[in-house]
Amino acid sequence: MTSISMTVNGKPASGEVEGRTLLVQFLREDLRLTGTHVGCDTSQCGACVVHVNGEAVKACTMFAADADGADVRTIEGMANADGSLGTIQQAFQDHHGLQCGFCTPGMVMSAAALLKDNPKPTEAEIREYLEGNICRCTGYHNIIKAIQAASGQLTAVAAE
Ligand code: FES
Numbered sequence: 120m121t122s123i124s125m126t127v128n129g130k131p132a133s134g135e136v137e138g139r140t141l142l143v144q145f146l147r148e149d150l151r152l153t154g155t156h157v158g159c160d161t162s163q164c165g166a167c168v169v170h171v172n173g174e175a176v177k178a179c180t181m182f183a184a185d186a187d188g189a190d191v192r193t194i195e196g197m198a199n200a201d202g203s204l205g206t207i208q209q210a211f212q213d214h215h216g217l218q219c220g221f222c223t224p225g226m227v228m229s230a231a232a233l234l235k236d237n238p239k240p241t242e243a244e245i246r247e248y249l250e251g252n253i254c255r256c257t258g259y260h261n262i263i264k265a266i267q268a269a270s271g272q273l274t275a276v277a278a279e
């Protein structure tokens with residue numbers, strides 16, 4: 120077992136992990152941050168996306184020990200300080216960017232990473248960026264709309 124510590128959603132977090140413990144396991148099982156989902160065992164679905172030092176990472180592809188000392192952000196850290204939904208979360212709600220919601224945490228985290236680097240992405244850029252996130256409900260159209268809205272690019276007419 121190895122002792123690790125990191126910052127998760129602005130707070131210190133630590134624990135004892137095995138070398139094989141994945142970051143997603145540590146977040147969900149040790150820290151009980153179950154908003155980060157596991158939707159596959161092939162690193163394809165993107166339900167597990169979190170930010171590690173500001174970069175979007177599939178938390179099922181990283182060992183927890185490799186995140187030792189990192190600054191990690193999960194979907195639980197995306198709300199505003201008063202607990203209300205953050206901009207991207209609100210846009211998903213407003214534009215029906217979710218159906219069952221299973222993919223949503225990963226979609227929101229990927230969208231946040233995209234908008235950080237590219238605040239006004241085109242529709243094609245959004246679609247390309249999300250190629251690592253699968254929505255089994257196939258709600259892609261409204262997910263794209265939500266991200267366009269979160270980036271301030273959706274007009275009232277286009278939003279209808
Ligand atoms: S659980 Fe990580 S990509 Fe599917």
Ligand code: FES
Nearest residue numbers: 218220254255256
């Ligand atoms: S909303 Fe159901 S998997 Fe995307």
